Each structure stands twice: as C-alpha cells, then as structure tokens.
Amino acid sequence: MPPDEPSEPRPKGSRKKSRLEENTDELRPPVTHGYVKSFDGTKLFYSIEGKGPPLIFCYGLICSSLHWTYQIEHFRKNYRTIWFDYRGHHNSETPKNFASLTLENISRDVGVLMDELEIKESILLGHSMGVNVVLEFYRQQPKRVLGMVLANGTAKKPLETLFRHNALETGFELMRRLHKISPALVSKIWKFQKQNPISRTMVSLGGFNPHLTPKADIDLYVDQVADTDPAILLQLINSYDHYDATAWLHTIQVPTLVIAGEQDNIIPLEQQELMHQLIPDCRLEVIRHGSHCPQMDLPDLVNAKIDRFLGDLNYESKPNLSKESASQSTGKRQSPDPARIS
Numbered sequence: 001m002p003p004d005e006p007s008e009p010r011p012k013g014s015r016k017k018s019r020l021e022e023n024t025d026e027l028r029p030p031v032t033h034g035y036v037k038s039f040d041g042t043k044l045f046y047s048i049e050g051k052g053p054p055l056i057f058c059y060g061l062i063c064s065s066l067h068w069t070y071q072i073e074h075f076r077k078n079y080r081t082i083w084f085d086y087r088g089h090h091n092s093e094t095p096k097n098f099a100s101l102t103l104e105n106i107s108r109d110v111g112v113l114m115d116e117l118e119i120k121e122s123i124l125l126g127h128s129m130g131v132n133v134v135l136e137f138y139r140q141q142p143k144r145v146l147g148m149v150l151a152n153g154t155a156k157k158p159l160e161t162l163f164r165h166n167a168l169e170t171g172f173e174l175m176r177r178l179h180k181i182s183p184a185l186v187s188k189i190w191k192f193q194k195q196n197p198i199s200r201t202m203v204s205l206g207g208f209n210p211h212l213t214p215k216a217d218i219d220l221y222v223d224q225v226a227d228t229d230p231a232i233l234l235q236l237i238n239s240y241d242h243y244d245a246t247a248w249l250h251t252i253q254v255p256t257l258v259i260a261g262e263q264d265n266i267i268p269l270e271q272q273e274l275m276h277q278l279i280p281d282c283r284l285e286v287i288r289h290g291s292h293c294p295q296m297d298l299p300d301l302v303n304a305k306i307d308r309f310l311g312d313l314n315y316e317s318k319p320n321l322s323k324e325s326a327s328q329s330t331g332k333r334q335s336p337d338p339a340r341i342s
Helices: 019-025 065-075 103-116 129-140 167-181 183-194 197-207 215-226 230-241 269-278 299-312 323-327
Strands: 031-037 043-049 054-058 080-084 122-127 145-151 256-261 282-287
Touching: 031 103, 043 103, 054 065, 054 103, 054 129, 065 080, 065 122, 065 215, 065 299, 080 103, 103 129, 103 230, 122 129, 129 145, 129 230, 145 299, 167 183, 167 230, 183 197, 183 215, 183 230, 197 215, 256 269, 256 299, 269 282, 282 299
Parallel strands: 054 080, 054 122, 122 145, 145 256, 256 282
Antiparallel strands: 031 043, 043 080
C-alpha cells in the first residue's frame, strides 16, 4: 500500500535562490495532490502545480520528481505542471502483479492519469527512461501528444551503450541471478549505498556534473535510490532494455525537442543525435558541460531552451475545455492549437 498522502512530495532542490525568486515563492500557485486507480487497480500518486496548459513530466529509472524539480518550479508560473510517481515508486502502490511493472504499463498509466484529470492533449517531457515512457505513450495514443521534450534518453536498448560499453548487461544479469537466490542479501548490499562514500562519489561523477549540481541534491538522489527495492530496478531494467523505438521514430508527427548533455557519461550523446536524425520535426539542444542531468546542472539554461520550444509552438494559456466539449473537437491535426488544450 502507498504511504499516507505527503504534504510536500516534491523535493524543492537545494540550489540557492535569488531574492527575486524568494519573493515570487510567496505568490506560488496552488498545489494539488491525489491518487488515481490505474487500469489494473494500482493506486498512483500525482501532483499538480500551477494553472494553464498542461505539461506532464516523466522521470527516469528509479528516480523521482527531484530530477524535474527546477523545471516544475519555473514552469508552474504559467503552466499546469503535472508529475506522478510510477507504479512501485515512492508514494505510489506496487502492483499486485509484479510482472505488470513494465515500461509499457507505465505509459498506459499516463493515459489513465490524463483521463482522470480530463486532459485531452498535452506536451510531455521525459528524462532518461522517461524518454521511453513518453515515446511509448506517443506510440499508444499519438493523438493525445501535442509535442515532446526528450532529455538524455535513448530510443533503443540502453544496456548496449550504457557508459559507452555493454559490460553492465553482464552486471545486471549477475545481480538478477543473485536476487533469485537471496533477495535479502541483494537488498542489504543495495542499501549499503547510503553509507558507502565510494558509491556516492561514483554516482556524483557518473550521473551529474558535481561542479554544477548541488551536493545536497546528489546526496538526496543516492538516498532515494538506496531506499528503493532493488527488485523494482531489476524488473524495470529488463523491460527497459528490451525497448526499441528506432524502427518507428520516423513516423512521429509532433514537434520534438531533444536535450543532450555534452558530457553525459550514462547515455552517450550519439544516442540523442540518433533520435534527432530519425524524428522528422525535431530540434536538438546540446547543453555544454551538461551531464546526464543537465536540467539539474544548468536549470536556467535548460528552462530557457524549453521556454523557446513552447513559445515556438504557441503553447499558451487558454480557457480549459471539459472532456465533453473536447471530444467534439474535429479537424485535421496540425501544430498544437491552444483552443484544444485542456
């Protein structure tokens, strides 16, 4: 069962704010939390901040809203920013059928959440594995996607190129076998990350630019990972590593922004360049000095890139449509029409 509804589920991030930002915080838009039952009865936690056109944020493998926190802080001023915890993650419920913890079902959960919130169409933003969640949702329900922001992801099997080699395929297979023999031992080793300075240093150097991302944010991420059941990682990495969208990326018909970290040590830059080449209406933004998490390294720069993308699409705040009136909307699909945004 999920825990009681938290009062502050999204980490605010430890980056020092300017005086102007601190003053703006006093006028922060409303925040709404809730739960929705997905197609198989799994309870999923979601959070909404701000008003306006919807932006749905999807985070990475056993990550959290922390990875999008600086974007949510920024965009909630003019948009309805929405995120949810994946099945088996944080405030959401672990499905009764553990085998249903797949990338494809997480994407189905996005559609269930949009139905619950009466959102007909939206722009979706994904980071790392969240890129695959967004791509898969587009494959399942393309007419509900107005545009995509794909940050630091790969369209095909990640373990083939993780850290620019495929050694982790063997590593995860060994971990999987050991977990079958002794789940308790794997869990104990996994939680040891919290006390292991070597693990913290490796995560810091591998996933972030430690000269740019605050240490407190990196430490919080390591703690969140250590608190996650490794069985969830093993189940999801199996689904994630069998996912390959490259064969149909050329069929995508919505504007797409691909964001890459110049110094991404986890998903090589070439993988973002490949998506850029295969998706027809696609813009690539390479963040200099950016790591696997450029949105945390250099949030103001990344926010500006996304702002420009949304502005070019005329994705502006308009009166909301109800589900009933939105369903009556017809006509040829073109670029995002604000009048059809819920």
